[in-house]
Amino acid sequence: MRSNVKKRLLKEKIAKVAMQLSGITITGSLFFIIGTILYKGLPYLSWEMISQAPKGGFYIGKEGGILNAILGSLYLASSSTLLATLIGIPISIFLHVYVKSGSFLERSCKLLFDVLFGIPSIVYGAIAFSIMVWVGIRASLLGGIITITLLTIPIVVRTIDELLRTIPIDLKHVTFSLGTTRWETAKICLKYIKPGIFTAILLAFGRAIGDVAGVLLTTGFSDNLPKYVDEPAATLPLAIFFQLSSPIPEVQGRAYASALVLTFIILIIVICTHLLASKQQKHKI
Amino acid sequence: MxxxxxxxxxxxxxxxxxxxxxxxxxxxxxxxxxxxxxxxxxxxxxxxxxxxxxxxxxxxxxxxxxxxxxxxxxxxxxxxxxxxxxxxxxxxxxxxxxxxxxxKMGLLSQKPFPLPMSIFDNVAYGPRIHGEKNKQVLAQIVETQLRNVGLWDEVKDRLDASATRLSIGQQQRLCLARGLAVKPEIILGDESTSALDPVSTQTIENLLIELKQDYTIVLxxxxxxxxxxxxxxxxxxxxxxxxxxxxxxxxxxxxxxxxxxxxxxxxxx
Amino acid sequence: MNWRLIKDKLIRQSFATLLVLSLVVIVIILVGLSIKSMPLLRAERLGVILTESVWSPMNGSFGFLPFIMGTVWVTFISLIIAVPLCVLASVYLVEYAGEALRKMVLPLMNVLAAIPPVLYGVWGVLFVVPFLSQYIAPIVGAETTGYTVFAGGIVLAVMIFPIMVSIMVEVLQTIPYELKAASLSLGATKWETIVKVILIKAKPGLIAAVVLGISRAFGETIAVLMVCGNIPQIPKSFFDAGYPLPALIANNFGEMMSIPLYDSALMFAALLLFVLIFGFNLISRLILNRLERKS
Incomplete structure (x- = not known):
């Protein structure tokens, strides 16, 4: 009987160690990825890299930088995030304030947005590309913006919905009982979740700026700084992808440096999101 | 049966x-x-x-x-x-x-729910959405209603402060003032004192007893x-x-x- | 009717329109992809397309089996790695770790989820691929460049960590305390309680988390494409190169459109992905929604 207890406690100990190791592996992978990119990319990072567009012979290791891609990505991500926010917030508001809570309509719409959230960007890219060919638009910044907007709408709808769900139902009822229309109540709800909206926007921006498969087919690539929406534009993830597949070490190094730039952008977004979220929590208390 | x-x-x-x-x-x-x-x-x-x-x-x-x-x-x-x-x-x-x-019916809910805006705007909210734009009139309404619920002297110096800063008892009285500002005929209270301390509860109860001269109250x-x-x-x-x-x-x-x-x-x- | 009510009505109409339009996207994708895949489906029976292993568009042979198997291999490998790690780590976070540790680790999962796929790919090329070819392959006596389904699986595993951990933690947190207390008071150790009570009770939610992980792995394009070799063959071991479905679309779309049926075949690949992932997502979300309503 006693040996049984010992054996069981030993099992408990082994299991605990295994769990701790798994936890360390999972969280460690994050630092490992960022560390690898930092270690490989830092030596190649220079002011020239981020302040200039590619010049002649850039792709065989000569002068220039990836400003075209940085700007392209920023334009693309900010326009699609803006559009997705303008479309997504009304949808969440509609589902929360205008539709009866808990109704079939509300639940099935939210389910569909959850499902849409999981659809890979390559599918969006493929269908958008086919439609663009069919209509006769070539790969362009505009094509990319539309595709990425569609991709980010479900993210906005989901995050805003989660925020709206934190509003006590009584707040809704109290405003209704002052004789408000639904729209006036919706405005109060928006006011209530205002700090959280920025978080949602940042999340969407992060997803938009990092996507490759969606822009690969729809946005094309260009060495020029983006000027018009109907022309192809470079994007940072694609620049990384293209440079990395080059056999020339100098160009590969630039891929690492570009990856580092993208990592920085993402980390800034994540940190801002985190700060906003914690500030919001303090505000509530 | x-x-x-x-x-x-x-x-x-x-x-x-x-x-x-x-x-x-x-x-x-x-x-x-x-x-x-x-x-x-x-x-x-x-x-x-x-x-x-x-x-x-x-x-x-x-x-x-x-x-x-x-x-x-x-x-x-x-x-x-x-x-x-x-x-x-x-x-x-x-x-x-x-x-x-x-x-026509003011609702006083279980817990106070001040709207996410200033004390003044909370009371002025109702009249504003129902079309009152004149600032003096609004100020007058706010003062009258805050006096009605006995909150005026406590908050008159900080009308621009966020309503969430008030104590929970004050918040409930603010909510009552906000409800009264749209000139209801009836006041509905849904366990309106269940979140309040005994002192605030008594304040609200006394207020309701005063208010019944002008309103029909259902609790x-x-x-x-x-x-x-x-x-x-x-x-x-x-x-x-x-x-x-x-x-x-x-x-x-x-x-x-x-x-x-x-x-x-x-x-x- | 006054202006306020008219405004309210107008806003309701326009919001509803936005809602309908953005859900119509699903229909557009489904119909569009179906129309475009029709030529291929008319030329060849569905059963043949899915089981034929020769991919040679020049000769009009469109066998999808290599790509399907490529996707299955990388997904399978990523699950072997990720599922045990995620279950163990989530259990630890919920049952053993303190609030402070949880508050530190869960935001890190959000950071991991925010890292763009292409960066995972870069990491794969810089670390996983050389690591496999120089250190792991020699141990088992295999000769490889490192661009293998194994590399794809490892990269994917790391990519699905965050979604699985965060959902598993949520699911485990819904298990009522009384259940644990009952088992512990019978003299079971904590680990026994976890294995015999908690994990059993949490099973539907955990499965839903895994299914979400699978659908993420299925659709992941660029990171896998960068590390798994992209040779249209049916992989036979961890150290063979593979060619998953999304990579096929990404690598070839917009090119070689002159080859008959090629375009249609790629759209069929996208349709296949869409239908599978839509189904997987739908099932796991339904399970999770039901769990949420119960608790």
Missing amino acids: HTSSRIQAAETQDLGNISVPHIQIKNLNVTIEGKRILKDINLSIPNNSITSIIGPSGCGKTTLLKTLNRLVDDTKGVEITGSVLVNGEDLYAKDAEVTHIRK VTHILRQARRVSDYIIFVYNGEIIEFGKTDDVLLHPKHEITQQYVKGFIS
């Missing part, structure tokens, strides 16, 4: 002087997802007095209150038959306009002592039916029905 006989008993009780009742409920039935929550409610609520709805939890008293200003509409799977007349106008008529109805409460302290009339609801309706002392001291008796004595809750 016949519903109809009970209602008749309720109606034949001496209700004192009711001229034209503000609120009349006729044959009201509410079903939520197939479950009958309120059954054949017939009721006239006296003017300028406080009427408390009491009953065990889950008996339908909150639903009854929310039926009065049609907030019950927002519930999933709800079906309503019958009519609720306010000043002779049916709230559940087909062409009834909900925002107009709700404006939902599960605290019998509170019902006795503040109300003129009591409605006892059990299992979605009105068991007894009468003057406070009559219902609490000489209940006519056995269930009421048991509830008042604390055998069921």
Whole structure:
């Protein structure tokens, strides 16, 4: 009987160690990825890299930088995030304030947005590309913006919905009982979740700026700084992808440096999101 | 256990002087997802007095209150038959306009819910959405209503401060002021003091007693002592039916029905 | 009717329109992809397309089996790695770790989820691929460049960590305390309680988390494409190169459109992905929604 207890406690100990190791592996992978990119990319990072567009012979290791891609990505991500926010917030508001809570309509719409959230960007890219060919638009910044907007709408709808769900139902009822229309109540709800909206926007921006498969087919690539929406534009993830597949070490190094730039952008977004979220929590208390 | 006989008993009780009742409920039935929550409610609520709805939890008293200003509409799977007349106008008529109805009834909810804006804007919110733009008029309304609820002296120096900074008792009084600012005729209270400390509770209770000169007040409460302290009339609801309706002392001291008796004595809750 | 009510009505109409339009996207994708895949489906029976192993568009042979198997291999490998790690780590976070540690680790999962796929790919190329070819392959006596389904699986595993951990933690947190207390008071150790009570009770939610992980792995394009070799063959071991479906679309779309049926075949690949992932997502979300409503 006693040996049984010992054996069981030993099992408990082994299991605990295994769990701790798994936890360390999972969280460690994050630092490992960022560390690898930092270690490989830092030596190649220079002011020239981020302040200039590619010049002649850039792709065989000569002068220039990836400003075209940085700007392209920023334009693309900010326009699609803006559009997705303008479309997504009304949808969440509609589902929360205008539709009866808990109704079939509300639940099935939210389910569909959850499902849409999981659809890979390559599918969006493929269908958008086919439609663009069919209509006769070539790969362009505009094509990319539309595709990425569609991709980010479900993210906005989901995050805003989660925020709206934190509003006590009584707040809704109290405003209704002052004789408000639904729209006036919706405005109060928006006011209530205002700090959280920025978080949602940042999340969407992060997803938009990092996507490759969606822009690969729809946005094309260009060495020029983006000027018009109907022309192809470079994007940072694609620049990384293209440079990395080059056999020339100098160009590969630039891929690492570009990856580092993208990592920085993402980390800034994540940190801002985190700060906003914690500030919001303090505000509530 | 016949519903109809009970209602008749309720109606034949001496209700004192009711001229034209503000609120009349006729044959009201509410079903939520197939479950009958309120059954054949017939009721006239006296003017300028406080009427408390009491009953065990889950008996339908909150639903009854929310039926009065049609907030019950927002519930999933709800079906309503019958009519609720306010000043002779049916709230559940087909062409009834909900925002107009709700404006007539101020709601004081369980917990205070100040809107996410300043103290001033909270009170001014209602008049503003209903079209009042004149700043002086708004300032006047805010001051009058804050005085009405005894909050003016406490907050007059910080009207621009966020309403969430107030203590919970102050917040509840602010919410009352906000409700009064849209000039309702009726005040509905849904366990309005359950989140408050005893002192704030007393303040609110005293306020309601003062306000009944100008308003018809309907409260939902599960605290019998509170019902006795503040109300003129009591409605006892059990299992979605009105068991007894009468003057406070009559219902609490000489209940006519056995269930009421048991509830008042604390055998069921 | 006054202006406020008219405004309210107008806003309701326009919001509803936005809602409908953005859900119509699903229909557009489904119909569009179906129309475009029709030529291929008319030329060849569905059964043949899915089971034929020769991919040679020049000769009009469109066998999808290599790509399907490529996707299955990388997904399978990523699950072997990720599922045990995620279950163990989530259990630890919920049952053993303190509030402070949880508050530190869960935001890190959000950071991991925010890292764009292409960066995972870069990491794969810089670390996983050389690591496999120089250190792991020699141990088992295999000769490889490192661009293998194994590399794809590892990269994918790391990519699905965050979604699985965060959902598993949520699911485990819904297990009522009384259940644990009952088992512990019978003299079971904590670990026994976890294995015999908690994990059993949490099973539907955990499965839903895994299914979400699978659908993420299925659709992941660029990171996998960068590390798994992209040779249209049916992989036979961890150290063979593979060619998953999304990579096929990404690598070839917009090119070689002159080859008959090629375009249609790629769209069919996208349709296949869409239908599978839509189904997987739908099932796991339904399970999770039901769990949420219960608790």
